[in-house]
Amino acid sequence: MKASLKTLVFAALLVLFFAACQQPGGNSTGSEYMPDMGHSIAYEANYYNYYYQNTWGSEEEYYKMVQPRTPVKGTIPRTSTGKNGISIPGVGSMPYAYADTEEERTRAINELIDNPYPITDKGLAEAKDLYEVNCGICHGNKGDGAGYLVRDEDPAKGIEAGKYPVQPANFLLDEFVNASNGRYYHSIMHGKNLMGSYADKLSYEERWNVIHYIRSLQAKDKKLAYNQMENTLNAIDKPAGDMVLASAVVMEHHNEEGHDNGHDSDHHGHDHGDHKEGSHDDANHHHGEGEEHHDH
Numbered sequence: 001m002k003a004s005l006k007t008l009v010f011a012a013l014l015v016l017f018f019a020a021c022q023q024p025g026g027n028s029t030g031s032e033y034m035p036d037m038g039h040s041i042a043y044e045a046n047y048y049n050y051y052y053q054n055t056w057g058s059e060e061e062y063y064k065m066v067q068p069r070t071p072v073k074g075t076i077p078r079t080s081t082g083k084n085g086i087s088i089p090g091v092g093s094m095p096y097a098y099a100d101t102e103e104e105r106t107r108a109i110n111e112l113i114d115n116p117y118p119i120t121d122k123g124l125a126e127a128k129d130l131y132e133v134n135c136g137i138c139h140g141n142k143g144d145g146a147g148y149l150v151r152d153e154d155p156a157k158g159i160e161a162g163k164y165p166v167q168p169a170n171f172l173l174d175e176f177v178n179a180s181n182g183r184y185y186h187s188i189m190h191g192k193n194l195m196g197s198y199a200d201k202l203s204y205e206e207r208w209n210v211i212h213y214i215r216s217l218q219a220k221d222k223k224l225a226y227n228q229m230e231n232t233l234n235a236i237d238k239p240a241g242d243m244v245l246a247s248a249v250v251m252e253h254h255n256e257e258g259h260d261n262g263h264d265s266d267h268h269g270h271d272h273g274d275h276k277e278g279s280h281d282d283a284n285h286h287h288g289e290g291e292e293h294h295d296h
């Protein structure tokens with residue numbers, strides 16, 4: 001009697017054991033004992049790969065976990081883009097979405113319209129030095145394409161001819177006065193023919209300020225104004241005006257609180273790459289376009 005009870009319990013356990021380890025096959029995935037141990041919940045950043053056996057919270061919670069986190073206060077998102085596909089906050093290292101090809105040059109010329117920085121007297125003064133050192137030697141301190149390296153020979157004054165073999169662009173020609181800011185920015189980033197790239201010599205902000213400075217040379221040549229208070233050269237570049245003082249106060253105020261420098265850093269615009277950035281801000285927005293998000 002005793003022995004048969006033992007056998008019965010053993011048999012029952014055996015049945016349970018095999019039932020628990022049911023093999024998958026056909027349309028059945030089988031059943032697993034404690035599946036959490038077989039499938040870890042290694043969240044993949046920015047990748048929504050919810051599976052039904054996830055037992056760590058609801059689907060909503062899982063979705064939130066795989067979303068990119070909001071940036072730490074006071075930091076600047078490197079890939080946040082303004083309407084030109086160029087980030088507004090100024091840091092030295094900024095991704096540039098245009099390759100060194102003719103098609104991409106055309107695209108940059110057509111798309112990079114606005115200078116992300118307003119015209120300031122301080123910016124122009126700093127850019128004067130940068131321009132004369134980096135660009136003026138070829139393009140001339142007046143922007144006329146007659147820099148030191150391409151100067152004409154003048155034996156009467158004992159001046160030797162410049163050694164540079166080709167003619168740099170003359171920025172005072174209407175062609176360049178009317179050219180978009182993208183034409184300048186792209187040239188700084190990738191150079192052109194015999195002109196090399198200056199991307200590693202000038203920071204993001206410096207490049208744009210140098211472009212402002214070139215505009216100021218063009219204005220000077222045409223007896224027009226291009227400074228912090230006034231721009232009669234074109235309708236695109238914005239003089240900072242009195243705003244500089246006002247925003248300096250705002251910036252100080254923001255920095256005290258550990259905020260960013262007053263720009264809307266949470267706002268994601270569109271990249272000019274071949275992907276669109278989905279809005280990750282909205283936690284209720286499921287299966288977003290941003291699921292497969294790749295950085296450049």
Ligand code: HEC
Nearest residue numbers: 134135138166167168169183184187188192193194195198
């Ligand atoms: C060593 C000489 C040299 C220096 C320094 C130089 N450039 Fe140039 N640049 C050239 C030459 C040469 C060309 C003409 C290239 C061509 O069209 O083949 C040129 C062309 C350009 C063009 C016109 C490109 C176009 O779309 O036609 C721009 C804009 C330009 N340079 C901006 C700059 C800026 C800004 C700097 C300083 C950061 C600079 N360059 C420094 C030699 C130079």
